[in-house]
Amino acid sequence: MAHAPGDEPIVVGLDPDPGRRAALGWAADEADRRRLPLLLVLAQNLPTPGYRPTGGRPSWEEWNESLHTTGDRMLKEAVAFVESRHPRVRVSGLLAEGHPAWVLREQALNATVVVVGSWRLSALQEVFTSAAVALPLIAHAPCPVVVVPEPEHVPAREQHFVVGVDGSRHSAAAVDFAFDEAAVHGSALRALYVWQPPRLGNPDEGAAVQECRRLLSETVAGRTADHPEVELRQEVVPGHPVQVLTEASEHALGLVVGTRGHGGFTGLLLGSVSQGVTQHARCPVIAVPSA
Numbered sequence: 001m002a003h004a005p006g007d008e009p010i011v012v013g014l015d016p017d018p019g020r021r022a023a024l025g026w027a028a029d030e031a032d033r034r035r036l037p038l039l040l041v042l043a044q045n046l047p048t049p050g051y052r053p054t055g056g057r058p059s060w061e062e063w064n065e066s067l068h069t070t071g072d073r074m075l076k077e078a079v080a081f082v083e084s085r086h087p088r089v090r091v092s093g094l095l096a097e098g099h100p101a102w103v104l105r106e107q108a109l110n111a112t113v114v115v116v117g118s119w120r121l122s123a124l125q126e127v128f129t130s131a132a133v134a135l136p137l138i139a140h141a142p143c144p145v146v147v148v149p150e151p152e153h154v155p156a157r158e159q160h161f162v163v164g165v166d167g168s169r170h171s172a173a174a175v176d177f178a179f180d181e182a183a184v185h186g187s188a189l190r191a192l193y194v195w196q197p198p199r200l201g202n203p204d205e206g207a208a209v210q211e212c213r214r215l216l217s218e219t220v221a222g223r224t225a226d227h228p229e230v231e232l233r234q235e236v237v238p239g240h241p242v243q244v245l246t247e248a249s250e251h252a253l254g255l256v257v258g259t260r261g262h263g264g265f266t267g268l269l270l271g272s273v274s275q276g277v278t279q280h281a282r283c284p285v286i287a288v289p290s291a
Contacts, residue, residue: 008143009037011107012115013100013133014078016042023117023148024078025085026284030146032086033184036112040078040093042071043103071095101136108141113286115146118278134278138259138287144177146254148284160188160233162248163256164241167193167215170258174288175219178256179227181286187253188231191220194241212236242276249281256286 012027024040031038044067075093082091096103100116108114116134138145163178165171175191182189193216195209213236224232237244249255257277278285 008110008112009039010113011039011041011111013104014040014042015117020117020150022150023115026148027115028082028085028089031089037090040075041104041107042075043096043098043100044071045099101133104137105140108143111143113144113146114141118147118149144286144288146284146286147278159253160190161254161256162190162192162252164245165191165193165216165219167219170290172219173290174256174258177288179223179230182230183227185253190233192248193236194244195236195238197238209236245277246280249283252283254284254286255281259287259289
């Protein structure tokens, strides 16, 4: 479906479990705030070899009919959920065959953001479930990807977003999106530079921290002029990025990070730091690719 420039939809990947609606709710709320259309995508994989829906010989026609009937019902229920929550949102549904990560990546080519859900499981289970969709999507999607945890996150009364900064152009893109998101939500923005002190200590720690503050200040420079309504708080925090960002997400509306980085965020969203943030953050994680 073609969309006019600036009217690209918010795309949300539906969970087959109707009890998991956090990602759908977040996407519907965002579409309403931004006055954008909402596209619900239900991706269904092909059956495994030997699938026998009736206990007799394999019947691909019967399987496809059952698949489409169930999928259409799920989409209609999800559309009804959105319409009851935000009647003015333009909502449509898409039933697709294929792995959810691949299907959503294709839809991301013409999307404002793509939203998926995540739920807390063991490390082994995460590899084969929500992380198997979120991490590949984050690595390859050309637009921001939002990972919304289940159950639905309840932020603190003092609403704010958190953005991770490392001084790179990738984190600069994340800062741009974070300012825009904070403005849309009418919230404050907390910009964090996570500094990892050397294990053996640093004889000139003060200078190192001062350099971090300089990089942080340069990265956010100019954004306050474009968004004077957003209250900005800048902080340099020592520690490991996963731990610091996870703790900062505890009471935040969302955690915004770039898809590449250096310094304190080496390999952010493609290595251990990215998996830790995506799987353990208490609030929605918004991964923003560089322009």
